[in-house]
Amino acid sequence: MEKKTRRDFMKTLGVSIGATGVLTSSLLSSCNRVEAVSGDKIKVLTAGGQLVEVDISQLKPAEFPSLSENQERGRKGIPGKSWVMVIDLSKCRNARECMKACQDHHQLRPEQHHINVLQMQDAEHTAPYYMPKPCQHCDDPPCTKVCPVNATFKRDDGIVLIDNERCIGCRFCIAACPYSARVFNWFEPRDAEKYEGVTYNIEANVPQKKGTISKCLFSADLLREDKLPSCVSACPNGVYWFGDRNEDAVTNGTTKETVRFSELIKDNAAYTLMEELGTKPRVFYLPPKDRAFPFEGDAPDHHDA
Amino acid sequence: MNKIESPEESRKLLDKIFKDLTRSIVKKDELTRFWFFILLMFIGVGLWGWIIQVDRGLGVTGMRDYVSWGIYIANFVFFVAVSLIGFLLSSAMHLLKIDWVKPVSRVAEQIAIAAVGLAGIIIVMDMGRPDRLLNVFLHGRFASPIVWDLTVVTTYLTISVLLFYIPLIPDLALLRDRLGSQVPKWQLKVYSILSLGWKGNPKQFKTVYHAMRVLMILIIPVGLSIHTVTSWLFASTLRAGWDSTIFGPYFVAGAFVAGTAAVIIVMYVYRVRHGLKDYFEDKHFNQMGKLLVFVSLLYLYFNVNEFLVPGYKMKLAEGIHLSNLFAGDYAPMFWFAQIFGLFIPIILLLFKFFRKPLPITIISAFVLVSAWFKRYIIVIPTEEHPFLPIQNVPENFHHYAPTSIEIMIMLFSFFAAIFIISVLSKLFPVITIWEYAEEKGIDKKYLSETPKN
Structure with missing residues (x-):
């Protein structure tokens, strides 16, 4: 259940990045490298317009399907x-x-x-x-x-x-x-x-x-x-x-x-x-x-x- | 068409014909250079405009979400229309054994090649993503009229080039054998390669006749398809003003009018510029005038059908569209095209005086300009009146007006077409020499003789 929410969140994130203008793709690529819980929190806007705080290690762009998929x-x-x-x-x-x-x-x-x-x-x-x-x-x-x-x-x-x-x-x-x-x-x-x-x-x-x-x-x-x-x-x-x-x-x-x-x-x-x-x-x-x-x-x- | 018996007379006449018809090839003068300079300059400016458009996006044009096809598409339709004359003059009328068209048919083919070539280029210039042109081949869907159009346009271009080239082969051999030092070496080399070792024996002539006949028959369905399919780009939609069952023949008839006018203008230019008064004779202009009246009457008939029938019913959407043409924003253009491009030319050309070279050329210029306006009127007004209201968009979405970039690219297409015609007329005789000589009663055997210089 937890995992699903996270994936949902990631997908929302993929779309909301530009729309909200809070995150850039460079952030996503940096997150790619950090796997263990770093303790670094970051504020992001969801598609619904809510400001939430998440651990950087939780951002996993890999879960978004590739272009051809x-x-x-x-x-x-x-x-x-x-x-x-x-x-x-x-x-x-x-x-x-x-x-x-x-x-x-x-x-x-x-x-x-x-x-x-x-x-x-x-x-x-x-x-x-x-x-x-x-x-x-x-x-x-x-x-x-x-x-x-x-x-x-x-x-x-x-x-x-x-x-x-x-x-x-x-x-x-x-x-x-x-x-x-x-x-x-x-x-x-x-x-x-x-x-x-x-x-x-x-x-x-x-x-x-x-x-x-x-x-x-x-x-x-x-x-x-x-x-x-x-x-x-x-x-x-x-x-x-x-x-x-x-x-x-x-x-x-x-x-x-x-x-x-x-x-x-x-x-x-x-x-x-x-x-x-x-x-x-x-x-x-x-x-x-x-x-x-x-x-x-x-x-x-x-x-x- | 009496056969000339005396060999001396035959040789003399052939020499004269050859000299007259190659004058434009041999001649080197400042005016020709200047002409090519002007053409290349406009081509360059137009290409620069296109580079700006690719860089910044199609937004540099006047097109927006409602009028999403502008003068590029109008131009495309115009070029396809003009190109159709190649099929009418050098194929259909040849097959009907109408002899007077023979000297005109190469002019018609020059125009056909230039126009259909530019039609192909302008459609690429209209694309939002010209870099993805290959997708049409990789992912082409045969249900789309664009794919049909692409197929027939390329086929028509191929057949037109062949129909230009095959009757040219005996002429190329003549040029190869007779021009000598009058032209640069590379040019002779080109003639030599392109003439495919032509010797002029009866067997070779038989092959040429046979090939021409096959091509002339082949080009009939392709020629009809090219403009019919182009009309279907519009007629296959549900829009008022485009949703018409007679668009195919309406476009084909209109194409004959535009193409005949274009041929008359080019004939006149050659006649004056290259001193070909005895070749593009008054009788040819006279006959072309009669042809123009005939095709214009045909076009008038389709116009009456296209505008009067829906105009009688005035269904809501059609009614808005037609009011716009008859009395609205597009009325000046519409009535100009109908009056100066159709009514007045038909009446004037009934009189022999107006079928003389200069008057008919002036009339043809009006016809050709009107033909362009007509394409504009076919493409644009319909898009300004979709079924649902245009709301919540900036003012420039409501009405279309071409921008300077569009005009630059349009000028590019005109000058590039004229450039192709100019190059063809500079490299090759504008009338088929061997066919003309034969017409004058010179036996074919004299063609293969190398003259003693």
């Missing part, structure tokens, strides 16, 4: 799972905690959105509403079809992933995606120097690379640790449900309540985005009915106030 298991997916997301539009008030958490997790610049909260109005006189829009993880994805090098692909667990070690940067997938879900690294990615030397994790698409593509991955790295995607757990308003369709269970990121997926989408008349295109999205929307918050147009800065 990571790519291999990243392509296969998590066995037996079939991930789905349900977004309750009646609960969203444009707090944008999901966008923030996502950008921190995936090393994204402020203008790069794996998830983007859009202000929608379907027709001239209908009510406007906020719509968080991640990658739809289509079961018939137009983006993977057009990729010339198989750098973006559909896994058995339903996630559409990217291998930015292989991407040639042709941007055909951007053209093909009707949901505008994909972003490109037009420049050096955010905090590039802090991520230097960090082993690429295909399931988080971190470190990002200049000249390659990125998009929402349902935080596949966190799913592997039995955690919810970062946007889902960051939401303060209970917008997101996430889970496994095979188990027919989805969990709310805010309340941690778990319900039957089939009942949730049936009772609330869930729909998918632009279903007429035949892409078969894995993201389900509950209509913005009986809304918890009024629509207030542009982003109100809830957290700064």
Whole structure:
């Protein structure tokens, strides 16, 4: 049990290093050499933003899978799972905690959105509403079809992933995606120097690379640790449900309540985005009915106030 | 096409034809040097721009997450379009035994080689990671239209080079035997190697005819595929403005228009610069004019289909796209391309006066510029209007405008294409000498005679 926690911690650490900017890769390599308990403590930030103190000898980068292993298991997916997301539009008030958490997790610049909260109005006189829009993880994805090098692909667990070690940067997938879900690294990615030397994790698409593509991955790295995607757990308003369709269970990121997926989408008349295109999205929307918050147009800065 | 019986007359005429058609090869003057200097300078500047782009990332361009294909791709489509003329003039019309195209077919092949070569280069320059080009071969997926495009572009380039080279072999032998001290030694050596020991006996000519015929037939499906597949890069997506079933023939028809105009311009340049008035005759311009009207009418028909049918229905996303073209930001470019690139040329070229060399060259210049605008309009406006709103991004994500780096690289591609054409015309005759001589009634046996100097 203890060992597992430590390994989990190490994985979290691998990702949080650059994101928090507290550790550098030189620390990791120095830790590699110190095996016995040294008594030297060091303060580190976890992905959750907690400051903790650990013994230097406990930092073991070797437990992180090698690049090729990571790519291999990243392509296969998590066995037996079939991930789905349900977004309750009646609960969203444009707090944008999901966008923030996502950008921190995936090393994204402020203008790069794996998830983007859009202000929608379907027709001239209908009510406007906020719509968080991640990658739809289509079961018939137009983006993977057009990729010339198989750098973006559909896994058995339903996630559409990217291998930015292989991407040639042709941007055909951007053209093909009707949901505008994909972003490109037009420049050096955010905090590039802090991520230097960090082993690429295909399931988080971190470190990002200049000249390659990125998009929402349902935080596949966190799913592997039995955690919810970062946007889902960051939401303060209970917008997101996430889970496994095979188990027919989805969990709310805010309340941690778990319900039957089939009942949730049936009772609330869930729909998918632009279903007429035949892409078969894995993201389900509950209509913005009986809304918890009024629509207030542009982003109100809830957290700064 | 009367056979000239007298050997004296035959020899004299052949000498004259040879002299006229090799004048550009033999001639050394300041203007030519200056021309190559200008071309190389622009090529250098463009390559420098590309180095900056590789170093800093594609962010130095005006492209962003929504408009992620810009003028590089528009340029790519333009080059593929122009290259298609090689297939039309030197293959399809040859096979239909339309004799007047013979002197024009090498010009068409020069343009085809230059354009398809640059199409290949510009697509690499558009890549975010050109260093990973090999991945396309290592991990290529045959389900991707890009892989189809790569296949047909390289095949078309190969066949075009062969279709340029094989009819050139007898000419190379002529150059080898007759130019003597008029050109540097290395150049003679090149001719000698490339002419593959050509002797000019009937068996060899039979082989050349046979090979040309095979290539001309082979290039038809490849030529049609190259531009059809290029159109599928767009038509295979779900985007409004690209999601069209007629994109293949629409692109092919447009390609004939652009390519015919390009050939007319190059013909005119050769006619004036190399004094080839008796070779690129008024009748050739006249015929090319008629061809341009014909392909323009075909293109007009596809334009009516492409814009009027969705314009009648005005489905939501298509409607936004079309309003943008007809009356929005892109209206000036759209109407310029339609009016000056299609309507007016069709009307003017119905009159014989406008099919004379100078007027038709000016008209062709408008047609070619319009063809480029048209490619811009096909590629960019669609991307500015995705299905979901563009929000929470900086202002420059909403609209595309090419940056100076993009313009540098675009100029590189134009000047590099002109450079290839210039080199080909400097090294090799711009009209197939032996074919032309035969056309004038000179027997083949005189070709293999070495003239007494």
